[in-house]
Amino acid sequence: MALRSPIHELHKELGAGFTEFAGFEMPLQYKGLIAEHMAVRKGVGLFDVSHMSNVWVRGKDAEPLISKIMIADPKRFPVGKARYNAFCREDGTIIDDTIFLHMPEGFYVVPNAGMNEIAVEWFKKVRDENGFDAEIIDESRETVILAIQGPKAEATMQKVVEDLDLSTLKFFECSWAKVNGKRYVLSRTGYTGEDGFELHIKPMADAEKITRMILKAGEEFDLHCVGLGARDSLRLEKNLCLAGNEFEGGRSPVEAGINWTMDWEHDFVGKAAMLKQKEGNAYELLRPLLCTDKGIPRHGCEVYDGEELVGKVTSGGMSPCMKKGIALAYVKPGHREEGRALEIEVRGKRVPCAVIKGQFVKKSECAN
Amino acid sequence: MADSEVRKGYLYTKSHEWLKVDGKKAKLGITDHAQKLLTDVVFLELPDAGAVVGKGDEVGVVESVKSVSEIYTPISGKITAVNSELEDAPEKINESPYEEGWLVEIEMKDESELGELLDAAAYEKIL
Incomplete structure (x- = not known):
C-alpha cells in the first residue's frame, strides 16, 4: 500500500x-x-x-563529503545558503537531483520522493571509501x-x-x-x-x-x-527537470543541461566522465520545445527533423499560461540551436515546434 | 476518489465511460471519476457525424494539461451527433461530465451489447 x-x-x-x-x-x-x-x-x-526526502549530513567532515558527492561546491555556499544540484555515479549519470541547505548544524539535503534510502546508502558508501567523519541521518519519514x-x-x-x-x-x-x-x-x-x-x-x-x-x-x-x-x-513551464522523467535511463548533468549548477574546480564523483562527455560534444542535450500548432506532446513522443529521428520527449504537456503544447526533449547535436524548427510525433501526427532558449514562461509573463 | 458522482439511470464501462440510453440512441461521455483523474480538459478530438463504429473502437481523444485518454465505445452503431460545443469549451467535461460534457451520440446497432455494461451500483463498487 x-x-x-x-x-x-x-x-x-x-x-x-x-x-x-x-x-x-x-x-x-x-x-x-x-x-x-x-x-x-x-x-x-x-x-x-x-513525499520528498530529508537527509542530514553532519559532523567534522560534512563539507568535504558533500563536496565529493555533489556537483556543486559547498565551499561557495556558506551557512545560510542553499543550492540546487545533483549527485552522480562514477560514469557521470545522475542518481538524483536535490537541494542542499547549509544549516548551522550541517547540510540538510532534500532528495526526491522515494530516494532517501538510495541517497543514504550512496552517501555512506562515499563517506566510507574516503574515510570521512560524518553522520548521515535520514529524517524523511519524520x-x-x-x-x-x-x-x-x-x-x-x-x-x-x-x-x-x-x-x-x-x-x-x-x-x-x-x-x-x-x-x-x-x-x-x-x-x-x-x-x-x-x-x-x-x-x-x-x-x-x-x-x-x-x-x-x-x-x-x-x-x-x-x-x-x-x-x-x-x-515544466520553467524547464525544471523531473528526476523520474528527465534522468530516466541514465543521463548526466551535461546532457540534462544542469551543468550551470556544477562547479568544475572541485573534485566530485563522476567529474572525469562528465568532462570527457563535454569535450566529445556528441551527447544528446535536453532542450525546451514550444509547439507552434495544435497538439500536446507527451512523454515518449519522438522528435523529427524532416525524416530524421533526432530526439525523444521526456516531459510534455500543455502550458496553462501560454495555452500551447510544451516539451522537454533530448535532441541530437546539429538539430537543437535556438529557433530550429522540428516536429514532434503526437499519436501519428506531426506537430510543428521550435527549439527555444531559456524558460517557456519568463518572469511575470503569465498574463490572462 | 470517494467523492466522485455516479449518476443513477446511466450505464458504465470499467474504463470510466458512461452511456445514457434514449430509445435507439445513446449518448456517451466520461464519468466524474474519469474527469477528476484527467484533470482540466484542454483539447479533444471527436469523430465526424455519420461515422460507423464497432464495439471497442476509439471514438475520441480527451487531453488534459496532465494526460491524454482515448475514449472507446462499448456499443456498435453509427455516430449521429457530436458535441461540437466542446471544441471551444472543453472545460464542460470537467464542469458537467454527465450533461453538457457528453461527447457523441450513437444510434445503436445491437442493443444486446448494453447487457455487458455496469449499472450505477456496480460501477460505484469499482471506484
Missing part, C-alpha cells in the same frame, strides 16, 4: 483527489489544475510535498514538507513566522524559523519557478496545526491548495 502524508485527512477535507507517485498517495488536485497553477503564478499556493509558492508567498508566511523578517531571507537562503512557538527548517526555495518557501516540519504531529495556520494566513491572498498535477505543469 502506498505511503500517505500525515495530513492526508486534511487534504480530503480540503477536497483533494489523490494519485500515486513514487510510492506515495498524494493530492493530484483540489479545485482544478489550471486554477491551482494560476494561483501560484499570480498569488500563492500551498503544496504538501512530504518530516512534513510544505511548499508555499507564488508572489504572495512572503506576505503569507510573514504572518506565521514569528522570529524572522522574511525580506532578509533571499532566494535560495535558509534558516531556522519559529512557527507556532517552535523552530523548523525554512528555505526560500521551490519547484515552481516562482518566489516561495519550503518549511520542513518535524515532528510531523505539528503539521496539521501549521497547515491550517498557513491556510488562514493566505485567505486574504486567495491561497489555493495545489496538487501534483499543477506542480508538474508549473515546473
